[in-house]
Amino acid sequence: MNFIEALRSENIDSIRQFPKADLHNHFVLGGNREDIFRRTGRMIRPITEPLGSMREMDEWNGRYIGVHFNSPEGRRFLIESTFIQAKYDGVTVLEIGEDVWGLAEFFNNDVGELIYAFQEINRRIAPEIELRLQIGLSRHCPVDYLEDCLSRFWGRKEFYSIDLYGDETAQPIGNFVPIYRKAADNGLVLKAHVGEWGTAQDIVDAVQLLHLNEVQHGIAAVQDDSAMAYLSENHIRLNITPSSNLLLGRVPDMASHPIGRLYRSGIDVTINSDDLLLFDSDVSKEYLRLYQSGCLTAEELDDIRINSLRRN
DSSP states (O other), rough: OOOOHHHTOOOOOHHHSSSSSOOOOOOOOOSSSHHHHHOOOOOOOOOOOSSSSSHHHEEEEEEEEGGGGGSHHHHHHHHHHHHHHHHHTTTTEEEEETTTTTTHHHTTHHHHHHHHHHHHHHHHTTTTSEEEEEEEEEEEEEHHHHHHHHHHTTTTTTEEEEEEEEEESSSSSGGHHHHHHHHHHHOOOEEEEEESSHHHHHHHHHHHHHHHEEEOOOGGGGOOOOHHHHHTTTOOOEEEEEEEHTTTSSSSSSSTTTTHHHHHHHOOEOOOBBBHHTTTOHHHHHHHHHHHTTTTTHHHHHHHHHHTSSSO
């Protein structure tokens, strides 16, 4: 059985057997539900209906994650569970990392300790998985604070990419130009969360200002043909998370998810989990949901899967 046949059979266990990438995964919410319950007795229940506000998402985080894992040991536990989940789901390329504020909070302000934690867990639990270690930035943080934190990260070749996330309206994207210029000098793949809540023009502006290689989400590009053409012509990859978009009310249903039109417009799209524990959205389930809804064909989904395993 090949991947196309696995999708057509709608057999999730078979789908899990095929290599996949997860290039948009927030590891704090990326763990394996059964593993967490087995080791802690804590059952983390996903949401099942679209959220009415981001406040509801914050409440969910407080109830299920919050203080329960807010320690160096808890952080390592969540990294372990993310690798356990990725291995279970057939993920062979996993891009995850720590927010820069977490360096002092969980790793004694020692970037070597942070790198070792991710790499040691990778080797111990799933050495077959290619870890792409990411530097995370919270968009609400003052730029001078982020620059101070990042001074400990620059020059470390273990990092693959940098990503900016959080409230898209927190501050103008142009404020981050100096950081992204430095990140480019360090050879990092440049990524940012844009176009989940904003507009197609916001995506184009972010790509041009920060010289992005990839956009996390980017689904608002479907609003403007010229924006889609720009992304296609400039080979900008969109790392999309369909169930997250649905349950945050960004799309009305899976069948009409913009990924279908974006893909058919020649844009490089990938399919990813985002916040797995919150949205019950491992990568295999995302492929199956998109197939079952008719958003993409089995052949199109296999093409996306194979392409996502290639470096951009």
